[in-house]
Amino acid sequence: MSTTTPPAAAPEAPGTPEAPGAQETTPSPLLTALRTHLAPADVLTAPDAVEPYRSDVTGLRDTRPPAVVVVPRTVEQVQEVARAASAHGVPLVVRGAGTGLAGGAAAPADGIVLSTEGLAGIRIDADDHVAVVGPGAITDHVDLAAREHGLMYAPDPASSQISTIGGNIATNAGGLRCVKYGVTRESVLALDVVLADGTLLRTGHRSVKGVVGYDLVSLIVGSEGTLGIVVGATLRLLPAPTAVRTLVASVPTLPDAGRAVGVVTGSGVRPSTVELLNAATLENIDAHSGTDLVARHGGGLVLVRTDGPGADAEIALLADALSAAGLDAQVLDDAEGERYYELRRTGRGHRADLWSVGEDVAVPRSALVPVLEAIEEIGRRFDVDVTAVAHAGDGNLHPGLSVPKQPGETAPPARLHEAADALVRAALAHGGTLSGEHGVGIAKRHWLADELGAEQIALQRAIKAVLDPAGILAPGGFLADVPVDDVPFAADGTAVP
Amino acid sequence: MSTTTPPAAAPEAPGTPEAPGAQETTPSPLLTALRTHLAPADVLTAPDAVEPYRSDVTGLRDTRPPAVVVVPRTVEQVQEVARAASAHGVPLVVRGAGTGLAGGAAAPADGIVLSTEGLAGIRIDADDHVAVVGPGAITDHVDLAAREHGLMYAPDPASSQISTIGGNIATNAGGLRCVKYGVTRESVLALDVVLADGTLLRTGHRSVKGVVGYDLVSLIVGSEGTLGIVVGATLRLLPAPTAVRTLVASVPTLPDAGRAVGVVTGSGVRPSTVELLNAATLENIDAHSGTDLVARHGGGLVLVRTDGPGADAEIALLADALSAAGLDAQVLDDAEGERYYELRRTGRGHRADLWSVGEDVAVPRSALVPVLEAIEEIGRRFDVDVTAVAHAGDGNLHPGLSVPKQPGETAPPARLHEAADALVRAALAHGGTLSGEHGVGIAKRHWLADELGAEQIALQRAIKAVLDPAGILAPGGFLADVPVDDVPFAADGTAVP
Numbered sequence: 001m002s003t004t005t006p007p008a009a010a011p012e013a014p015g016t017p018e019a020p021g022a023q024e025t026t027p028s029p030l031l032t033a034l035r036t037h038l039a040p041a042d043v044l045t046a047p048d049a050v051e052p053y054r055s056d057v058t059g060l061r062d063t064r065p066p067a068v069v070v071v072p073r074t075v076e077q078v079q080e081v082a083r084a085a086s087a088h089g090v091p092l093v094v095r096g097a098g099t100g101l102a103g104g105a106a107a108p109a110d111g112i113v114l115s116t117e118g119l120a121g122i123r124i125d126a127d128d129h130v131a132v133v134g135p136g137a138i139t140d141h142v143d144l145a146a147r148e149h150g151l152m153y154a155p156d157p158a159s160s161q162i163s164t165i166g167g168n169i170a171t172n173a174g175g176l177r178c179v180k181y182g183v184t185r186e187s188v189l190a191l192d193v194v195l196a197d198g199t200l201l202r203t204g205h206r207s208v209k210g211v212v213g214y215d216l217v218s219l220i221v222g223s224e225g226t227l228g229i230v231v232g233a234t235l236r237l238l239p240a241p242t243a244v245r246t247l248v249a250s251v252p253t254l255p256d257a258g259r260a261v262g263v264v265t266g267s268g269v270r271p272s273t274v275e276l277l278n279a280a281t282l283e284n285i286d287a288h289s290g291t292d293l294v295a296r297h298g299g300g301l302v303l304v305r306t307d308g309p310g311a312d313a314e315i316a317l318l319a320d321a322l323s324a325a326g327l328d329a330q331v332l333d334d335a336e337g338e339r340y341y342e343l344r345r346t347g348r349g350h351r352a353d354l355w356s357v358g359e360d361v362a363v364p365r366s367a368l369v370p371v372l373e374a375i376e377e378i379g380r381r382f383d384v385d386v387t388a389v390a391h392a393g394d395g396n397l398h399p400g401l402s403v404p405k406q407p408g409e410t411a412p413p414a415r416l417h418e419a420a421d422a423l424v425r426a427a428l429a430h431g432g433t434l435s436g437e438h439g440v441g442i443a444k445r446h447w448l449a450d451e452l453g454a455e456q457i458a459l460q461r462a463i464k465a466v467l468d469p470a471g472i473l474a475p476g477g478f479l480a481d482v483p484v485d486d487v488p489f490a491a492d493g494t495a496v497p
Numbered sequence: 498m499s500t501t502t503p504p505a506a507a508p509e510a511p512g513t514p515e516a517p518g519a520q521e522t523t524p525s526p527l528l529t530a531l532r533t534h535l536a537p538a539d540v541l542t543a544p545d546a547v548e549p550y551r552s553d554v555t556g557l558r559d560t561r562p563p564a565v566v567v568v569p570r571t572v573e574q575v576q577e578v579a580r581a582a583s584a585h586g587v588p589l590v591v592r593g594a595g596t597g598l599a600g601g602a603a604a605p606a607d608g609i610v611l612s613t614e615g616l617a618g619i620r621i622d623a624d625d626h627v628a629v630v631g632p633g634a635i636t637d638h639v640d641l642a643a644r645e646h647g648l649m650y651a652p653d654p655a656s657s658q659i660s661t662i663g664g665n666i667a668t669n670a671g672g673l674r675c676v677k678y679g680v681t682r683e684s685v686l687a688l689d690v691v692l693a694d695g696t697l698l699r700t701g702h703r704s705v706k707g708v709v710g711y712d713l714v715s716l717i718v719g720s721e722g723t724l725g726i727v728v729g730a731t732l733r734l735l736p737a738p739t740a741v742r743t744l745v746a747s748v749p750t751l752p753d754a755g756r757a758v759g760v761v762t763g764s765g766v767r768p769s770t771v772e773l774l775n776a777a778t779l780e781n782i783d784a785h786s787g788t789d790l791v792a793r794h795g796g797g798l799v800l801v802r803t804d805g806p807g808a809d810a811e812i813a814l815l816a817d818a819l820s821a822a823g824l825d826a827q828v829l830d831d832a833e834g835e836r837y838y839e840l841r842r843t844g845r846g847h848r849a850d851l852w853s854v855g856e857d858v859a860v861p862r863s864a865l866v867p868v869l870e871a872i873e874e875i876g877r878r879f880d881v882d883v884t885a886v887a888h889a890g891d892g893n894l895h896p897g898l899s900v901p902k903q904p905g906e907t908a909p910p911a912r913l914h915e916a917a918d919a920l921v922r923a924a925l926a927h928g929g930t931l932s933g934e935h936g937v938g939i940a941k942r943h944w945l946a947d948e949l950g951a952e953q954i955a956l957q958r959a960i961k962a963v964l965d966p967a968g969i970l971a972p973g974g975f976l977a978d979v980p981v982d983d984v985p986f987a988a989d990g991t992a993v994p
Contacts, residue, residue: 172712186679199952205859207859208891209675209892211668211680212931214724216953219711219715221712222708239763268738268806309810310807313810362706363704364627365624366624394705396704432704435709436707451710459698459713466962467956
């Protein structure tokens with residue numbers, strides 16, 4: 001792909017594009033404007049070059065491809081792209097690595113995709129415990145750069161090896177460690193943002209604290225690319241923990257799981273990870289990874305980590321507290337601890353023979369077990385297989401729903417969507433939210449009014465109109481005014497509620 | 498004061514007010530509207546009843562008193578007050594306990610003060626680790642109620658014994674423990690907010706995580722009453738620490754202090770308090786509290802606390818690390834630890850014979866010592882006495898500037914304001930902010946453009962206009978369009994930059 005070539009000087013005037021789309025005979029005024037400011041190789045229109053930018057992990061895609069994918073190399077180029085989009089009234093969607101799970105980066109038909117891959121700089125200012133990065137920086141690369149200075153970047157979404165900071169900011173990404181260190185928002189101190197009209201907004205501060213003016217950083221974080229284009233971020237770093245300790249507790253029943261989580265989160269220790277895996281998840285991992293988790297743990301397990309100088313004392317205290325509560329809890333050695341952690345992160349397989357849905361709801365602490373029970377009941381009611389993993393320390397559940405594909409089926413059966421709908425409504429009924437960390441995007445916007453109500457949606461649209469009055473940025477995103485029954489399905493047939 | 502009487506039913510029709518202002522002959526349409534919905538005793542107009550509501554700790558007050566102080570007892574009454582203010586185009590300022598340090602609660606001339614003292618309910622939902630409270634709830638009362646369930650409310654501004662949750666939310670208050678537990682924003686999960694037109698907005702969630710829609714909770718927190726009237730808050734609670742340990746390190750010089758703070762914040766331990774007191778502050782405390790801190794610690798001290806199950810191990814580790822860095826560090830017993838902590842919180846006296854200014858800037862970690870050195874230089878340059886206490890773990894400094902009052906002086910000498918101005922500019926020049934936790938209010942708005950710039954101020958005003966199109970809420974607050982050289986002084990002559 002030509003988009004990874006080094007930056008080239010923008011030509012003085014538009015020349016012949018290197019790889020014009022097959023359909024491109026006379027360049028449109030939009031393309032002409034873009035080629036005035038970006039190198040030819042950074043303005044993609046050929047169908048095969050554009051294709052990889054059309055969707056994210058959901059596979060959700062618009063009816064027609066975008067007119068162009070641009071790969072700006074400088075903030076000024078981003079400003080020019082925004083100005084061109086505004087001048088020509090063309091929708092613009094910002095794209096990181098395309099690891100999103102809600103369709104937020106789906107390319108707009110005939111519009112512009114702005115890929116951040118050319119803005120991936122990472123600078124560590126160790127004295128200030130901050131990283132100053134471009135939106136295209138890979139999450140783990142920021143963490144690795146910080147570790148060279150004894151520091152770390154705490155948020156660790158499961159996609160951190162390939163996801164970008166800009167994408168993490170767009171969705172306010174969580175992860176396994178955020179039960180101790182907070183989600184992405186708690187690690188973003190300042191943002192540089194290009195608004196739809198090309199204005200560069202610098203907001204936030206380099207200090208940990210600051211209360212001057214409205215918190216526009218928090219407004220931008222989690223706004224899914226609808227308010228502005230993040231072109232730079234100042235991230236908070238923390239001392240890297242010198243030790244990490246792990247324990248695993250077997251939880252034969254869901255009430256046992258709830259009790260285990262309650263013991264851990266009520267102990268006063270601040271664990272860095274509290275994950276819950278139910279029986280069906282253990283079966284899935286065993287089938288995919290050749291492990292014997294079901295034999296070892298039966299109905300489920302809770303995986304807990306502590307880190308920092310008190311890690312040993314803290315893990316021992318938690319193991320004692322779990323044992324005192326009648327649960328079988330074992331402190332693992334480093335290698336075993338790492339193995340369990342990696343199995344949790346990556347141990348489940350993708351099954352091509354299933355229609356499947358990955359959910360992301362969050363509920364108050366007291367609702368964890370009732371909602372897990374509701375999930376199992378929903379599986380039985382709709383004849384759908386259910387797994388459940390959860391960032392249990394903060395009530396964030398990722399149930400998986402699946403049904404076997406039948407020969408000749410081109411779309412999942414209705415009961416899969418009905419089960420997902422019942423699950424989301426169960427979470428809402430228990431005081432929860434329809435997304436804990438993945439975002440709303442295109443995939444979940446049909447539930448938006450169920451959580452926010454029409455008045456708050458109107459207010460949020462009015463705020464968007466302040467920053468993006470012409471509605472250029474992600475106009476088809478989570479705030480789009482679309483019919484409530486517009487339940488999208490991915491092009492490959494995977495339902496993505 | 499009659500405002501603390503129990504709730505009374507609103508009369509069917511306006512009756513004779515119990516305590517009409519001396520100047521009130523025919524009630525204005527505004528007062529008539531308010532008395533339709535609130536009990537007579539909750540609509541104050543008499544000058545002596547209104548007087549205590551005119552200012553906050555700064556003493557800043559408008560040229561004329563407000564037309565009325567209202568004390569609503571229900572959310573519906575707050576909605577009616579907002580509707581009346583909007584209908585009559587009268588400015589409305591929300592007031593908690595009046596402990597603000599920036600004049601944000603100064604009553605608007607001829608306007609409405611809405612006191613939250615009648616909305617002070619506290620409910621602890623221990624299973625969910627949340628408190629559901631009214632804006633008038635006293636901060637420490639929330640914490641005490643939580644402790645009955647083994648939980649705590651973490652934010653602890655120095656005023657927590659008398660300040661309200663609503664006021665803490667308005668300023669995004671910090672405190673001593675926020676170096677470990679975050680500022681007020683990190684503890685607010687959901688808000689009920691009455692908008693200027695009387696609409697009730699419910700935003701946020703009861704779960705710890707949630708990424709659905711723009712983060713309006715974070716937008717409201719720190720907005721100083723300019724966007725809406727907070728009428729209810731769902732607050733995150735944490736397990737109360739079972740143990741708290743304290744150490745004190747002597748730091749003969751400012752570079753020693755910087756080194757001590759660096760050792761502590763770089764250790765991997767997350768201390769719950771890291772306070773720095775310089776020599777002049779120790780002298781001040783000794784003079785006021787009869788202590789011998791100067792004799793014990795000379796040029797300054799750093800006070801560090803750890804809490805939770807690892808508190809003992811962590812404090813020992815920090816003491817060892819400080820000793821290894823060549824500093825004299827002592828772990829204190831519980832009584833001594835508590836004594837030092839209280840001296841830090843409340844040990845300094847108010848001197849009626851001084852003109853004084855309390856500052857609140859925050860700077861990046863690496864700027865702590867340079868800015869402390871700049872503060873001492875500014876003291877010498879302007880012939881002003883300077884003290885410096887700091888929430889050093891997060892770079893939040895509270896320098897105190899003072900000069901002796903001269904006989905016959907009715908206002909502080911210009912050099913006091915010039916010194917404060919130099920101090921704020923030094924913080925900004927080092928990448929800092931003009932307020933770490935007190936807010937901008939009236940007192941610091943003349944510096945606002947120096948930090949945010951004109952474009953961002955315009956953007957923030959446009960966001961305010963979405964929620965408050967008629968400009969009813971705190972129109973004289975931090976976003977007011979006033980001349981840059983409008984440096985206010987309090988009525989009692991104390992300069993409040």
